[in-house]
Amino acid sequence: MNITSQITFLYYKDYKRGCDFLEHTIGLEPVFDPGWAKVYKTAGGAFIGAVKASDGSIDGSKRGGTLISLTVDDITVYYESFKSKLDFVSEIKYFDDIGLRSFFFKDHEGYDFEVQEFLKPELKEIF
Numbered sequence: 001m002n003i004t005s006q007i008t009f010l011y012y013k014d015y016k017r018g019c020d021f022l023e024h025t026i027g028l029e030p031v032f033d034p035g036w037a038k039v040y041k042t043a044g045g046a047f048i049g050a051v052k053a054s055d056g057s058i059d060g061s062k063r064g065g066t067l068i069s070l071t072v073d074d075i076t077v078y079y080e081s082f083k084s085k086l087d088f089v090s091e092i093k094y095f096d097d098i099g100l101r102s103f104f105f106k107d108h109e110g111y112d113f114e115v116q117e118f119l120k121p122e123l124k125e126i127f
Contacts, residue, residue, distance in 0.1 A: 011058070082115070
């Protein structure tokens, strides 16, 4: 299989608020908008899409086991920014076994997000 890109779609009951969250809270820019979904580029060939739950291809009422992890070079800057925009942001956690630090938060419809920074050079090169 020759995969050229990857999109994770989040189904929102409140589509406008979902788009506002991705654009204004996270700071992503839309790259495609057919009206019932909006796709945002995160990096390289990776994207997050917001979908109007009533117009999507699947039953968006079911949630579970999804974590959107966004990798950055310095989470300290993003941590302070997200703390000023959200009601709850976890403390920064250190995962010594893999050389990672990260923090977590939820959007308004319960999707889990993580902002992470790899500390080991070999992992920074991969991610």
